Each structure stands twice: as structure tokens, then as C-alpha cells.
Amino acid sequence: MRAVGVVTRGTTNPNRLRRMDRWIAATHGVELRRAADPLAVDLGYGAAPWTAVELLGRLRRVRPDAEVVGVEIDPERVAAALPYAREGLGFVRGGFEVPLPGGRRPVLIRAANVLRQYAEGDVPAVWARLMARLAPGGLLVEGTCDEIGRRHVWVALGPEGPRTVTFATRLGSLERPSDLAERLPKALIHRNVPGEPVHAFLTAFDRAWAAASPLSALGARQRWIAAVRALRAEGWPVTDGPGRWRQGEVTVAWEALRPGPASSA
Known part of the structure; x- marks a missing residue:
């Protein structure tokens, strides 16, 4: 199957996605613990595998047998990541089709800094394709952050569509x-x-x-x-509480921020 998507800049740094990871572990932990197959995908992890390695560590604090597969469209990046593979952590070449062995469906897909270079009109189709790959009760988290992870905004989506938007900052x-x-x-x-x-x-x-x-x-x-x-x-429909606000976060229902009628998103 042909990989769907284009090669990103690949910029990555250790701990860049810590805010997103901590939010996922805190808010999606119940679904992760219940999952029959606790598999997560780090889509477009970039030129180095740090974010996939860190995601596995953070998810295993919630579910000790969690697994992570890093998916990258650039074969050279996959080859560079393979030495870091170990039990519960693998790397494959692919794109928005999310190719996983045995037809497995992940309980989480994290796509950080992947869609920045795409057109706004491309977003709905990408979201739909990724949501279709989720397991029941699964979550897609798609967003953007700065180079060292001080400022980050992401959308959380279930199989039914967008749910919330989270703003997180130092x-x-x-x-x-x-x-x-x-x-x-x-x-x-x-x-x-x-x-x-x-x-x-x-x-x-x-x-x-x-x-x-x-x-x-x-x-x-x-x-x-x-x-x-x-x-x-x-x-404003703020969906979280002081425990998350203290982390420099706030989460708002998607419907309150949904783009106007001119948008296809």
C-alpha cells in the first residue's frame, strides 16, 4: 500500500510533546486501561524517535503493557529509529493510512506538528481517515507546538468527530x-x-x-x-477543572470554537 501524505520538516526535540502526553495520560487513561489492545501510534514522529520513546514511557505509567508504534513516511527516518525499537516500541513506514501489522486498530493516534504544511481544506479528509483507524473508544489528538514545547494547542477527536480544543503553555x-x-x-x-x-x-x-x-x-x-x-x-464551555488549569491548560468544547460556515473543517 502506498504511504499517504508528504514528508514533513521532521523537526523534533526531547520532551517537546510532554504537555500533550500528560494530558492524554490524565484524560484518556480510563479508556487506555479498559482497552483490549492498548496500542498507540505516534504519527509523523520526525527525524528522531524521541517523541515515540517518551510517549511509551508516559502511557506505561497508566497501562504497564501499553505499546507504541511510530509511523513515518520517510524511509530514512524509519531506518534511523529502528535501533531504538524494543518490546512494546516499534517503527514502520507509512502515512495517514496508518499501516499496522495484523490490522490492529489503535486506541490512540497522536499527530503533532504533522498538518502544519497542509492546506486547511485538507484537514477534514485527514481527520476522517485517521478517525476511521481508531479502535472503539479511541482518541485522535492532532495539534501543534513550538520547538521546545512551551506552547501547544491540540484538538481531541473520537470516531464521531472533534470533541475539544486544549490550550497548554508554560x-x-x-x-x-x-x-x-x-x-x-x-x-x-x-x-x-x-x-x-x-x-x-x-x-x-x-x-x-x-x-x-x-x-x-x-x-x-x-x-x-x-x-x-x-x-x-x-x-464559554470549559470542560476541565482546576486540576488541569494548574498545569497551564484549559480545554474548551469544539463546538464553541468550530470555524464559521466558510470552512470545510
């Missing part, structure tokens, strides 16, 4: 929440303009952040928590 490096706009995933990044829901959300977040500035003396974490509480009070 709070000590943040001037205002809208700084995360440059890391919006492809489905949203071109929609950060007046009249679009994601722009309205980030504008409201900046406003709440400014209003919480007196709490800066107590630290950026307390200011972030107060700003998220204000967003929820305004009616």
Missing part, C-alpha cells in the same frame, strides 16, 4: 493567552480573525487575563486559574 513565558494563537492547529489557525469563534475566545481570554492582573503577585498560575474561571462564568 505560564512563566506567557504575556497574554492570545500568544498561543500562533500554535493553533491547521483547522483553526487561519480563523483567528474577527467574526470567527476562536478569535472571540482568545479575545475574551486576553480580557479575563488582564482583569486578573492583580493576582500576578501570587504567581502566573493563580492568574491563569482566575482568568479561566472568568471565561467559564461568561459561558
Whole structure:
């Protein structure tokens, strides 16, 4: 079968996806523990296999027999990763078709920094293809982060479609929440303009952040928590709670940020 997709830049760094991994382990841990086949896919892991190695370690804290398969479209990257393969960790060549031995269906597909170079109009078909590969109760996590993982935004999708959008950051490096706009995933990044829901959300977040500035003396974490509480009070459908907010995260229902009618996403 021909690999579906194009070769990415391949940029990767150790611990780059730590925020996404921790969120997955915390919020998808129940499904992972219940899964008959606790298999996860690191799609488009890049020029080095660090993110796949780290994903396995983090998932095994939740499910000791979890497995990870790194999938890369570039055969040279697969060859370079093979020396790192071990029990529970493998690497194969492939793309959005997610070729797995024996027709296995993963309980998790993580696709980080993969769709940045694609057109916005390509996103729905890619999402649909990946969601179709999930096992029952499975999760697709697709998003973008900076080079060292300080700022990250991702969409979580089940077999039925998009569920939530999560914004995660190192709070000590943040001037205002809208700084995360440059890391919006492809489905949203071109929609950060007046009249679009994601722009309205980030504008409201900046406003709440400014209003919480007196709490800066107590630290950026307390200011972030107060700003998220204000967003929820305004009616934004925040789906998580203070335990995640303290990590510099906030998760919002997809429907509240869904692009306007002009988008095919």
C-alpha cells in the first residue's frame, strides 16, 4: 500500500510533546486501561524517535503493557529509529493510512506538528481517515507546538468527530493567552480573525487575563486559574477543572470554537 501524505520538516526535540502526553495520560487513561489492545501510534514522529520513546514511557505509567508504534513516511527516518525499537516500541513506514501489522486498530493516534504544511481544506479528509483507524473508544489528538514545547494547542477527536480544543503553555513565558494563537492547529489557525469563534475566545481570554492582573503577585498560575474561571462564568464551555488549569491548560468544547460556515473543517 502506498504511504499517504508528504514528508514533513521532521523537526523534533526531547520532551517537546510532554504537555500533550500528560494530558492524554490524565484524560484518556480510563479508556487506555479498559482497552483490549492498548496500542498507540505516534504519527509523523520526525527525524528522531524521541517523541515515540517518551510517549511509551508516559502511557506505561497508566497501562504497564501499553505499546507504541511510530509511523513515518520517510524511509530514512524509519531506518534511523529502528535501533531504538524494543518490546512494546516499534517503527514502520507509512502515512495517514496508518499501516499496522495484523490490522490492529489503535486506541490512540497522536499527530503533532504533522498538518502544519497542509492546506486547511485538507484537514477534514485527514481527520476522517485517521478517525476511521481508531479502535472503539479511541482518541485522535492532532495539534501543534513550538520547538521546545512551551506552547501547544491540540484538538481531541473520537470516531464521531472533534470533541475539544486544549490550550497548554508554560505560564512563566506567557504575556497574554492570545500568544498561543500562533500554535493553533491547521483547522483553526487561519480563523483567528474577527467574526470567527476562536478569535472571540482568545479575545475574551486576553480580557479575563488582564482583569486578573492583580493576582500576578501570587504567581502566573493563580492568574491563569482566575482568568479561566472568568471565561467559564461568561459561558464559554470549559470542560476541565482546576486540576488541569494548574498545569497551564484549559480545554474548551469544539463546538464553541468550530470555524464559521466558510470552512470545510
